[in-house]
Amino acid sequence: MILNALSRPFVLLDRVARLQLAIAAFAVMAILLAISLDVALRTAFSAPLTGTMEVVSFYCMIPVVFLPIMILEVRGEHIDTDLFYRFFPVAAKRLSVIVSGLLSVGIYGLLTYITFEQAVSSTGRGEVAMGVNLMPVWPVRWILPVAFASSTAAAFALTIRNTKGVK
Amino acid sequence: MLEDITPILVALGALLSLIAIRVPVGLSLIAVSFVGITYEISLRAAIGSLARIPYDLASNWSFSAIPMFLLMGYVASETGLTSGLFRASRQVLARLPGALACSSVLASALFAAASGSSVATASAMSKIAIPEMLSRRYDPGLACGTIAASGTLGSLIPPSIVMILYGVYSDVSIGALFMAGILPGILSMAIYIAMIVTRCKLNPSLAGGGDTAEDEPTVGAGQLLMDIAPLPILIAIVMGSISMGWATPTEAGALGALGAVLIAIAMRTFSPASFWSALKQSALSFAAIFVIIIGGALLTRYVAVAGLNKVLEQLFVESAAGPLMLIAAVSVLYIVLGMFIDSIGLLLLTAPLVLPLAVSLEMDMIWFGIILIKLLEIGLITPPVGLNIFVIKSALGDQVTLPTIFKGVTWFISMDVLTLVLLVAFPAITIWLPEMIYG
Amino acid sequence: RDTITAATWLPPQHQYSRYLYTYWAEALAERSGGTLVAEVELGSARVTAGGNLQEIADGLADVSGHFAQYTPSDLPVANALEELGMTFGDPRVVIAAATEFNMTEPMLLAEWAGHGVVYGGSYTTNQYKLICNTPITTLAELNGAKLRLPGRAPAEWANAAGAATVSFNTNEQYGALDKGALTCTTTTAADAYVRKLYEVAPHITDMPVTMFWAGLGHGYNPAVWAELTIDQRRAALYAEADAMAALIVDGTLLEEAAAEESLKAEGVTFHAPGEDLTASIAAFRAKQPENAVPIIQETYKIAEAEALLARFQATIDKWDAMLADVPVEDKETLADMMRAEIYDKLDLATYGLQ
Numbered sequence: 027m028i029l030n031a032l033s034r035p036f037v038l039l040d041r042v043a044r045l046q047l048a049i050a051a052f053a054v055m056a057i058l059l060a061i062s063l064d065v066a067l068r069t070a071f072s073a074p075l076t077g078t079m080e081v082v083s084f085y086c087m088i089p090v091v092f093l094p095i096m097i098l099e100v101r102g103e104h105i106d107t108d109l110f111y112r113f114f115p116v117a118a119k120r121l122s123v124i125v126s127g128l129l130s131v132g133i134y135g136l137l138t139y140i141t142f143e144q145a146v147s148s149t150g151r152g153e154v155a156m157g158v159n160l161m162p163v164w165p166v167r168w169i170l171p172v173a174f175a176s177s178t179a180a181a182f183a184l185t186i187r188n189t190k191g192v193k
Numbered sequence: 194m195l196e197d198i199t200p201i202l203v204a205l206g207a208l209l210s211l212i213a214i215r216v217p218v219g220l221s222l223i224a225v226s227f228v229g230i231t232y233e234i235s236l237r238a239a240i241g242s243l244a245r246i247p248y249d250l251a252s253n254w255s256f257s258a259i260p261m262f263l264l265m266g267y268v269a270s271e272t273g274l275t276s277g278l279f280r281a282s283r284q285v286l287a288r289l290p291g292a293l294a295c296s297s298v299l300a301s302a303l304f305a306a307a308s309g310s311s312v313a314t315a316s317a318m319s320k321i322a323i324p325e326m327l328s329r330r331y332d333p334g335l336a337c338g339t340i341a342a343s344g345t346l347g348s349l350i351p352p353s354i355v356m357i358l359y360g361v362y363s364d365v366s367i368g369a370l371f372m373a374g375i376l377p378g379i380l381s382m383a384i385y386i387a388m389i390v391t392r393c394k395l396n397p398s399l400a401g402g403g404d405t406a407e408d409e410p411t412v413g414a415g416q417l418l419m420d421i422a423p424l425p426i427l428i429a430i431v432m433g434s435i436s437m438g439w440a441t442p443t444e445a446g447a448l449g450a451l452g453a454v455l456i457a458i459a460m461r462t463f464s465p466a467s468f469w470s471a472l473k474q475s476a477l478s479f480a481a482i483f484v485i486i487i488g489g490a491l492l493t494r495y496v497a498v499a500g501l502n503k504v505l506e507q508l509f510v511e512s513a514a515g516p517l518m519l520i521a522a523v524s525v526l527y528i529v530l531g532m533f534i535d536s537i538g539l540l541l542l543t544a545p546l547v548l549p550l551a552v553s554l555e556m557d558m559i560w561f562g563i564i565l566i567k568l569l570e571i572g573l574i575t576p577p578v579g580l581n582i583f584v585i586k587s588a589l590g591d592q593v594t595l596p597t598i599f600k601g602v603t604w605f606i607s608m609d610v611l612t613l614v615l616l617v618a619f620p621a622i623t624i625w626l627p628e629m630i631y632g
Numbered sequence: 633r634d635t636i637t638a639a640t641w642l643p644p645q646h647q648y649s650r651y652l653y654t655y656w657a658e659a660l661a662e663r664s665g666g667t668l669v670a671e672v673e674l675g676s677a678r679v680t681a682g683g684n685l686q687e688i689a690d691g692l693a694d695v696s697g698h699f700a701q702y703t704p705s706d707l708p709v710a711n712a713l714e715e716l717g718m719t720f721g722d723p724r725v726v727i728a729a730a731t732e733f734n735m736t737e738p739m740l741l742a743e744w745a746g747h748g749v750v751y752g753g754s755y756t757t758n759q760y761k762l763i764c765n766t767p768i769t770t771l772a773e774l775n776g777a778k779l780r781l782p783g784r785a786p787a788e789w790a791n792a793a794g795a796a797t798v799s800f801n802t803n804e805q806y807g808a809l810d811k812g813a814l815t816c817t818t819t820t821a822a823d824a825y826v827r828k829l830y831e832v833a834p835h836i837t838d839m840p841v842t843m844f845w846a847g848l849g850h851g852y853n854p855a856v857w858a859e860l861t862i863d864q865r866r867a868a869l870y871a872e873a874d875a876m877a878a879l880i881v882d883g884t885l886l887e888e889a890a891a892e893e894s895l896k897a898e899g900v901t902f903h904a905p906g907e908d909l910t911a912s913i914a915a916f917r918a919k920q921p922e923n924a925v926p927i928i929q930e931t932y933k934i935a936e937a938e939a940l941l942a943r944f945q946a947t948i949d950k951w952d953a954m955l956a957d958v959p960v961e962d963k964e965t966l967a968d969m970m971r972a973e974i975y976d977k978l979d980l981a982t983y984g985l986q
């Protein structure tokens with residue numbers, strides 16, 4: 027919609043965000059297939075697909091939850107309410123946008139840092155999931171810092187654009 | 194007591210302010226909880242909570258049902274599977290004011306009998322029913338309110354995750370609890386329908402301006418059956434796979450989504466593009482809701498470390514004079530806290546305090562449990578933090594605004610209060626069925 | 633400092649809530665003469681199942697527990713020892729040996745210190761049994777059954793015997809047993825009673841499968857521990873002995889016996905295992921100490937696995953002998969022995985202070 031008004035960084039951010047969403051969509055499909063197959067094999071042959079629970083919980087759910095956050099930022103699709111905001115005068119609106127933007131950048135930035143440290147430590151000890159399979163899950167830890175770093179960039183860029191665009 | 198509760202009130206005030214200046218709801222919850230935990234314990238504890246809770250919650254198997262039920266709804270709506278049902282219900286229920294909304298309540302109740310969670314029920318039904326109602330010029334508030342409120346039947350009509358948790362905490366039979374939820378669930382449904390019919394009769398514009406069924410040619414019985422079939426088949430797949438022991442309520446979501454794909458293929462309405470779009474929309478909606486679930490879990494932790502339990506203890510010591518006083522106190526507490534905290538978080542926070550009191554007053558714990566669960570479910574549709582509302586908002590995007598939905602559910606919240614009064618006044622509604630079966 | 637916060641996410645009626653928190657807090661108040669009071673929070677949102685270890689270190693609670701099975705990579709040494717879980721019998725022996733070993737074995741002390749917690753005491757479950765919706769007493773009946781198993785070793789045994797291991801979370805097992813997606817889950821009779829599993833799974837195979845102890849019954853936040861006086865620390869640990877003895881005697885062994893009676897009253901049948909089933913698990917048990925070594929070396933990267941297991945087995949054997957003549961219901965003697973043999977040997981001026 028406003029795509030042609032976007033400068034190059036926004037086009038790039040939008041492209042990254044869409045890529046992340048596409049990966050999340052694949053993860054949704056993977057949940058569908060893994061659970062359906064597991065149920066079918068368990069019911070028909072008493073031969074469940076070993077590790078379905080771990081694969082779905084870690085390798086599918088983590089990307090589904092965290093990768094789309096960037097596009098929520100890029101497109102302003104986070105759940106918020108303008109019940110009061112819409113009655114604000116322009117100056118107050120601009121201030122709201124700045125406060126909200128700084129807060130978002132701060133939270134995503136902090137989350138990027140924290141989850142990066144976690145990913146490093148998880149990789150270092152070769153983290154495995156609890157349960158009978160002890161499946162390695164350290165690779166999925168890296169999804170979080172990536173998702174939060176890209177969301178930080180998106181929130182920052184959007185704050186600048188929205189501050190200018192307040193009406 | 195006042196000084197104990199002051200930090201919590203300040204935090205909730207800050208939360209409301211952030212939401213008012215249009216900070217996303219999930220980020221508002223995260224920010225307030227982070228500052229709150231830092232204030233109560235330490236920065237390290239706040240960072241530790243932020244490091245663990247999002248990852249641990251997201252990798253929780255039980256949540257995998259929600260993207261699957263979302264997908265089922267998106268596939269059904271993208272491929273037009275269920276539009277026929279609502280066309281048919283207009284023809285069959287042509288004389289009933291608000292027929293589409295009424296059949297949506299009924300469909301949600303049926304769906305609730307397959308799903309263990311209110312959010313999952315609302316997820317599936319929002320994309321199936323609301324676009325149909327909007328395209329028939331239903332009042333958006335009524336359309337969204339119907340699905341948000343009927344979604345709460347997911348926890349009241351068995352199976353129900355909240356009931357299992359309550360059963361473990363309160364030491365009552367989960368099977369008996371399941372039985373006990375059935376009549377209150379049907380009662381809630383009947384009261385919703387009665388309210389919808391009455392309102393639409395008085396004000397036909399709520400339901401798209403009265404009876405316009407003549408706009409469309411009446412179809413024959415065969416076509417009618419084809420129109421109706423997909424949703425009952427989906428519900429049958431989900432319910433059937435659980436009752437046959439093939440799948441758990443969590444896994445049944447995936448079978449429902451797979452069923453939607455197969456039905457769409459059979460009806461020749463499936464296309465890879467629509468499937469891909471449904472997958473992307475499911476991921477997007479789920480992530481939008483999950484940011485709020487994460488924020489809600491952090492807020493639950495904050496109020497725990499801020500000593501909410503001490504405040505509650507004092508509150509309840511004063512009010513524990515009798516069962517009705519306890520129910521009144523619990524109702525006020527759950528309605529107030531339910532504005533901010535989701536149902537499972539609220540149950541975890543309050544059960545250790547409230548349940549022993551109920552036991553000491555020799556209350557029927559099944560009856561008390563159903564009242565608690567009904568109260569918890571109301572919290573899913575009250576502002577400012579109402580998970581079912583957010584499910585609908587993220588499913589419909591710009592088609593509706595949050596204030597419209599919150600306004601639309603007000604009627605349903607009043608009906609829930611009426612249901613609660615009936616459940617309290619007539620315990621038999623709740624305990625007759627389990628007593629008959631379990632003795 | 634005269635108050636500490638002791639919190640668990642477990643619900644109020646859980647054995648650990650009742651004995652390691654409520655009972656322990658009473659014992660602490662008494663033993664410290666009121667100079668140290670624990671504010672107990674049961675079913676608390678301060679701590680979570682998976683994050684409990686870090687949550688103690690972060691100070692979200694001053695005292696809490698942690699099940700090591702939930703974080704296998706964080707606690708390799710603690711988890712490695714549990715490879716022997718199928719080979720032990722008496723929970724009294726295991727809780728005493730586990731407490732002593734955790735407080736004296738350098739590898740374990742380093743593991744706890746590395747995570748920023750001070751080890752206070754252990755927990756131990758009773759023997760887990762098969763809780764089934766259809767009788768399982770022979771290898772033929774086990775073959776093809778769908779089991780929810782609580783650990784790597786029992787799953788290896790059951791798979792070898794022809795059973796299928798399936799994953800369901802705790803909240804799902806009730807429904808899965810009810811509808812037949814699951815044939816058996818594995819837990820104690822007391823837990824089966826509390827979770828109402830008898831409503832949907834009225835057949836219990838009366839054969840011990842395995843037990844659990846790895847982790848913390850109680851861990852202390854090190855900063856808070858350092859703020860306590862030596863007398864307060866002693867009072868806290870003496871109360872640990874009281875609480876663990878009561879947990880094992882009243883809350884585990886006697887309660888299990890009571891739960892068995894209650895289950896029978898609810899119509900549950902306890903089935904004696906058939907000879908082939910008993911022989912199969914016995915054969916697996918016999919080889920387990922030897923089989924565990926390469927598994928521990930590979931899974932938990934502990935090169936000296938054999939020596940570690942031998943040291944733990946020696947501690948187990950010691951307590952086995954010490955408790956041989958102590959009557960099961962004599963919790964005072966058990967508590968006194970733990971105080972004399974474990975806590976009195978610690979230097980409380982330095983223990984837990986880095």
Ligand code: NA
Pocket residue numbers: 305306307308309310346347348349350351352353
């Ligand atoms: Na339900």
Ligand code: NA
Pocket residue numbers: 531532533534571572573574575576577578579580
């Ligand atoms: Na609410």
